[in-house]
Amino acid sequence: MPLPIILASLFIGPSQTASPDAIFNLIFNHSGNTNLVQSVVFDVRLPRILLTFLVGGSLAISGCSIQAIFRNPLTDSYILGLSSGAAFGAALALAYSFLPVQVSAFIFGLIAVGLSYFMALKNKNVSIVSLILSGIIVSGIFTALLTLVQFYSDPFKLQSIVHWTMGNLHNANWEKLQSSVIPITAGVVVLFIYRWRLNVLALGDDEARTVGINPEKDKLIILIASTLAASSAVAVAGIIGLYGLIVPHMVRMIIGPDNRQAIPLNFLFGGMFLLIIDDFSRTLSGFEIPTGVFTMLLGAPFFIFLMKKTNIGWNS
Amino acid sequence: MEQLNYAIAVSNLTFGYNNSLILDNITAGIEAGKLTFILGQNGSGKSTFLKILAGLLTSQKGIIRIAGNDGSKLSYHERSKLIGFLDQHHKAIFPFSVEDVVLTGRAGFTNYIPKETDKAASVLAMEKVGILPLRRRNYTELSGGEQQMVMIARLLAQNPKILLLDEPTTHLDFLNQSHLLNLLKRLVSEGLTIVAVMHDPNLAFMFGDDFLFLKDKKVIRSSDSFQAWDIEFLETIYHGKLEAIPHNGRALLVPIMN
Numbered sequence: 001m002p003l004p005i006i007l008a009s010l011f012i013g014p015s016q017t018a019s020p021d022a023i024f025n026l027i028f029n030h031s032g033n034t035n036l037v038q039s040v041v042f043d044v045r046l047p048r049i050l051l052t053f054l055v056g057g058s059l060a061i062s063g064c065s066i067q068a069i070f071r072n073p074l075t076d077s078y079i080l081g082l083s084s085g086a087a088f089g090a091a092l093a094l095a096y097s098f099l100p101v102q103v104s105a106f107i108f109g110l111i112a113v114g115l116s117y118f119m120a121l122k123n124k125n126v127s128i129v130s131l132i133l134s135g136i137i138v139s140g141i142f143t144a145l146l147t148l149v150q151f152y153s154d155p156f157k158l159q160s161i162v163h164w165t166m167g168n169l170h171n172a173n174w175e176k177l178q179s180s181v182i183p184i185t186a187g188v189v190v191l192f193i194y195r196w197r198l199n200v201l202a203l204g205d206d207e208a209r210t211v212g213i214n215p216e217k218d219k220l221i222i223l224i225a226s227t228l229a230a231s232s233a234v235a236v237a238g239i240i241g242l243y244g245l246i247v248p249h250m251v252r253m254i255i256g257p258d259n260r261q262a263i264p265l266n267f268l269f270g271g272m273f274l275l276i277i278d279d280f281s282r283t284l285s286g287f288e289i290p291t292g293v294f295t296m297l298l299g300a301p302f303f304i305f306l307m308k309k310t311n312i313g314w315n316s
Numbered sequence: 317m318e319q320l321n322y323a324i325a326v327s328n329l330t331f332g333y334n335n336s337l338i339l340d341n342i343t344a345g346i347e348a349g350k351l352t353f354i355l356g357q358n359g360s361g362k363s364t365f366l367k368i369l370a371g372l373l374t375s376q377k378g379i380i381r382i383a384g385n386d387g388s389k390l391s392y393h394e395r396s397k398l399i400g401f402l403d404q405h406h407k408a409i410f411p412f413s414v415e416d417v418v419l420t421g422r423a424g425f426t427n428y429i430p431k432e433t434d435k436a437a438s439v440l441a442m443e444k445v446g447i448l449p450l451r452r453r454n455y456t457e458l459s460g461g462e463q464q465m466v467m468i469a470r471l472l473a474q475n476p477k478i479l480l481l482d483e484p485t486t487h488l489d490f491l492n493q494s495h496l497l498n499l500l501k502r503l504v505s506e507g508l509t510i511v512a513v514m515h516d517p518n519l520a521f522m523f524g525d526d527f528l529f530l531k532d533k534k535v536i537r538s539s540d541s542f543q544a545w546d547i548e549f550l551e552t553i554y555h556g557k558l559e560a561i562p563h564n565g566r567a568l569l570v571p572i573m574n
Contacts, residue, residue: 199419210400212423
């Protein structure tokens with residue numbers, strides 16, 4: 001199913017030169033401005049399409065896993081401070097260029113989630129409420145630090161920082177794809193292996209212990225894998241708001257909560273859906289609308305709808 | 317103590333939350349192949365005692381031997397083969413189907429993904445408990461009593477040697493309470509050891525083989541339902557006046573209000 005969308009996306013874009021006609025000409029007649037068309041399709045569009053797919057898939061799959069292990073359908077890795085940590089890391093690198101932006105965003109994203117986790121750790125146990133509260137604190141700290149970096153940056157750097165935080169995939173290339181493929185794949189494979197364990201863990205810690213599962217150990221492994229996948233995605237694509245929270249719900253509405261199916265489907269559906277959103281953001285207006293803005297505007301009403309409809313589960 | 321007959325043997329067990337002592341230096345045994353009920357006032361530590369036996373709480377002092385093994389040395393996985401535990405209440409978040417909930421009882425048998433044998437075992441468990449018609453329903457949409465039966469089926473799918481049940485009859489109507497207790501008796505006759513916390517002494521004396529009473533942080537054991545007649549003893553357990561009404565050679569207990 002994702003293949004036709006990937007193929008169709010190859011034909012979509014603001015470039016007049018690489019219009020669908022020109023691409024057909026390239027494929028069937030080998031005529032027209034072949035080199036230029038080829039380069040638009042293979043060096044600009046294809047890496048972007050693949051990267052968008054990976055980013056969407058990994059945000060969705062990690063959101064689904066985090067919702068299951070914290071038994072809360074309204075969480076995702078962003079709520080644990082990932083996005084603000086990554087944004088601070090990226091800003092720091094953009095302003096002082098001591099590290100590649102992507103690496104710095106990745107590291108600070110991991111640091112933020114790690115901080116949230118250890119702040120919430122009490123008697124070897126992590127409760128949902130304390131984790132969400134520590135996530136809010138950690139997000140607040142990194143947002144404050146981000147503001148500080150922005151305050152001391154010159155206007156030119158400030159612009160690139162703001163651009164980064166808006167989340168866009170327009171500067172995707174083969175190198176970015178290459179650097180994120182390994183950590184994303186590693187995270188996704190672990191989550192795929194643990195997909196049924198998520199069902200066991202979603203019933204509660206004691207319910208897992210009594211059937212022979214060590215919930216602390218399993219939750220830590222799943223948290224690390226989801227953070228790895230999500231922070232690699234954030235590092236290359238910027239902040240794509242609410243995406244990891246909403247896609248798992250859409251998948252659950254389609255096939256139900258059994259993670260044996262939901263985990264693989266989140267990856268496929270999450271990838272496809274972000275690709276469709278990205279196709280729109282590339283073509284709706286003369287200039288590109290940042291993808292993060294798009295998902296946030298679509299996601300916010302959906303989130304409110306969910307909040308009204310579902311049990312948040314904070315009292316468990 | 318005749319160690320061999322005990323499925324669970326507790327010696328010198330002491331437990332407290334922060335500074336309040338709940339269980340004080342308890343020594344007690346639970347015989348294998350019997351249906352043992354734990355009775356006592358609200359707040360007497362029945363659930364705490366059961367959770368310690370299940371390995372979900374760690375006692376400050378004392379040794380628990382489970383089927384001859386030192387309880388503190390068992391991993392979750394090893395323990396799950398010996399002991400199954402039913403909590404007083406279970407709150408579900410995601411609307412899993414009944415069969416998916418029951419299947420999680422097999423977690424100790426599978427590496428990562430349940431096999432056909434695991435699915436067969438959970439179908440068998442649902443059949444035993446009588447909830448097979450509910451298998452495709454959402455767990456979250458069931459009544460409290462039905463959810464209770466689903467969690468019991470999950471326990472049977474786990475297939476441990478000892479079942480610890482915290483108030484298995486709550487949420488059930490009075491006829492279903494008898495159905496469940498009959499099922500427990502049948503399971504015991506098939507070789508299981510069952511320990512259950514009960515609120516209703518009448519039901520307990522009707523079905524139980526063995527009784528543990530919790531009082532003043534201590535456990536008092538009795539292996540004879542003559543206790544049902546021993547009004548004075550039960551009055552000290554429940555701190556209230558009781559009356560015994562003869563019924564079919566047994567007694568029904570009724571509290572007397574003043």
